[in-house]
Amino acid sequence: MPPDPAVSETRTAVRRTLASPDAAPFKGSPLVVACSGGADSLALAAATAHVARQAGVEAQAIVVDHGLQVGSDAIAARSVEQLAAIGMSAQVVEVDVDGMGGLEAAARKARYVALRAERPSGSLVLLGHTLDDQAETVLLGLGRGSGARSIAGMRSLDPPWARPFLGVRRTTTEAACRAQGLEPWHDPHNTDARFARVRLRTEVLPLLEEVLQGGVAEALARTARQLREDCDALEEVAETELSRVRADHGLDCAELRPLPAAVRRRVLRDWLAEEGVPEMTDAHLRAADGLVADWRGQGGPALPGDFVLRRAHGRLRVETAGRKPPNG
Ligand SMILES: Nc1ncnc2c1ncn2[C@@H]1O[C@H](COP(=O)(O)OP(=O)(O)OP(=O)(O)O)[C@@H](O)[C@H]1O
Numbered sequence: 001m002p003p004d005p006a007v008s009e010t011r012t013a014v015r016r017t018l019a020s021p022d023a024a025p026f027k028g029s030p031l032v033v034a035c036s037g038g039a040d041s042l043a044l045a046a047a048t049a050h051v052a053r054q055a056g057v058e059a060q061a062i063v064v065d066h067g068l069q070v071g072s073d074a075i076a077a078r079s080v081e082q083l084a085a086i087g088m089s090a091q092v093v094e095v096d097v098d099g100m101g102g103l104e105a106a107a108r109k110a111r112y113v114a115l116r117a118e119r120p121s122g123s124l125v126l127l128g129h130t131l132d133d134q135a136e137t138v139l140l141g142l143g144r145g146s147g148a149r150s151i152a153g154m155r156s157l158d159p160p161w162a163r164p165f166l167g168v169r170r171t172t173t174e175a176a177c178r179a180q181g182l183e184p185w186h187d188p189h190n191t192d193a194r195f196a197r198v199r200l201r202t203e204v205l206p207l208l209e210e211v212l213q214g215g216v217a218e219a220l221a222r223t224a225r226q227l228r229e230d231c232d233a234l235e236e237v238a239e240t241e242l243s244r245v246r247a248d249h250g251l252d253c254a255e256l257r258p259l260p261a262a263v264r265r266r267v268l269r270d271w272l273a274e275e276g277v278p279e280m281t282d283a284h285l286r287a288a289d290g291l292v293a294d295w296r297g298q299g300g301p302a303l304p305g306d307f308v309l310r311r312a313h314g315r316l317r318v319e320t321a322g323r324k325p326p327n328g
Helices: 005-019 021-026 039-055 072-085 103-118 131-143 170-179 196-211 216-245 261-274 282-293
Strands: 031-034 059-065 089-094 124-126 250-252 307-312 315-320
Touching (some): 005 021, 005 039, 005 124, 005 170, 031 039, 031 103, 039 059, 039 072, 039 170, 059 072, 059 103, 072 089, 089 103, 131 170, 261 282, 282 307, 282 315
Parallel strands (some): 031 059, 059 089
Antiparallel strands (some): 307 315
16 A cells, blocks of 8 residues: 655655755665654654665664653653654754753753764754744744845755655655554643744734735745855855955955945845954944944944954954054
């Protein structure tokens, strides 16, 4: 009997990602599925187990227990049982979440650190993000005025991370679970209307679908892909330009100025990161760019990490706050 269409779609998605040219260095490497026990990552585990068996490669799952809610250990244990039913061995990794920068973000950070540390060396870690997650990320980014890179969403392959389901709808992962007799865990956070992402999913996207007569999630995912291609091209150009405009431990303003703003700001961002300036916001970057594009002899902006940007003798330099050479 041919497999259920949803099951086929999930398997094809995993096969395609592993067969992509960028995944070639990982051919034959072990596969690790990051499994929360939810429908997306459970369907991913089932598809990966099947594809791995056919290809003769090792596959296992990691379930992260963030310890944030009562009974999180029981939820993790249930996920391990579901994984055992599809023939995938799993380990539970407990992490400490410090709550810095918000609980959600801290949990995510701890999860990625643990997955990276626990995976067998040389393996790919498969994550269950779907097309719906991608669409929500794009829409949230647009609404918050984020930069192109963050609206460009997630990559399907960004070693050691792989996201085979970025073209698969959430309804398909749910159907694939049902068809395989799997019982996903329903995270109460996914329906908690205090989260902007949840309201976007349950209120905004359905309304947009109605107004635009369907296809919105796919369209947003397409926007993400196009932007990603544009961003990649711009970043390549910026890398080349950065090596050209370097001068005397700084940057040459006369060489920088004629560059298109999108390239110039990327050059500045990459160079400032290289100089050790942390967490640049868009406002910092614009102020830094003002020293090049709109130079009127002004003082340089203060940057995060107690750094100051200065323009002297036609060169940009990063200094720690306190030292002041003459402007020029
Ligand atoms: N507790 C967990 N243990 C293992 N993997 C997990 C866990 N939670 C999430 N994941 C992995 O991350 C994927 C995305 O999950 P989710 O959308 O909940 O994450 P998020 O909080 O939005 O963060 P991010 O999207 O950056 O991973 C899941 O499909 C799964 O592969």
